[in-house]
Amino acid sequence: MSSNKLIEEAINVRKNAYVPYSKFPVGAALLTKSGKVYTGCNIENAAYTVGCCAERVTIFKAISDGETAFVEMAVAADTKRPVPPCGACRQVMSEFFSNEIQIHLTNLSKETKTFRMDELLPFSFNNDDLLKNE
Numbered sequence: 408m409s410s411n412k413l414i415e416e417a418i419n420v421r422k423n424a425y426v427p428y429s430k431f432p433v434g435a436a437l438l439t440k441s442g443k444v445y446t447g448c449n450i451e452n453a454a455y456t457v458g459c460c461a462e463r464v465t466i467f468k469a470i471s472d473g474e475t476a477f478v479e480m481a482v483a484a485d486t487k488r489p490v491p492p493c494g495a496c497r498q499v500m501s502e503f504f505s506n507e508i509q510i511h512l513t514n515l516s517k518e519t520k521t522f523r524m525d526e527l528l529p530f531s532f533n534n535d536d537l538l539k540n541e
């Protein structure tokens with residue numbers, strides 16, 4: 408699976424986005440170490456705040472299937488620059504992605520920027536911060 412193929416999958420799954428409110432479809436694709444590709448799109452709701460971004464839908468699909476080891480992720484939207492993930496998604500990514508994982512952000516022209524997790528979310532809150540007495 409090439410990075411370009413993963414980007415194609417992210418662009419392709421945008422068609423399933425449920426976005427009657429924002430009309431801003433986003434797609435994501437996640438490659439596991441076992442070679443599986445999980446895809447996801449954003450899913451909105453009439454109660455706006457309960458909608459979920461494409462990145463989190465994708466990661467949660469993989470985690471709920473028992474997958475925890477990942478290689479790379481692609482995120483695509485119809486943006487001028489490669490689409491930047493929101494802060495909530497960066498926090499969820501940081502829970503499951505080590506710094507070896509490549510995160511490809513792209514747009515429909517496949518203008519792509521690739522980041523490491525600590526570039527997308529430096530000084531992130533993590534499980535170590537919960538261990539205040541150790």
Ligand SMILES: O=c1ccn([C@H]2C[C@H](O)[C@@H](CO)O2)c(=O)[nH]1
Nearest residue numbers: 429431433449460461491492493
């Ligand atoms: O990286 C992003 C940015 C936004 N959205 C969604 C949230 C909402 O449904 C719509 C507009 O913000 O796009 C994503 O899925 N991923």
Ligand SMILES: [Zn+2]
Nearest residue numbers: 460492493496
């Ligand atoms: Zn998000």
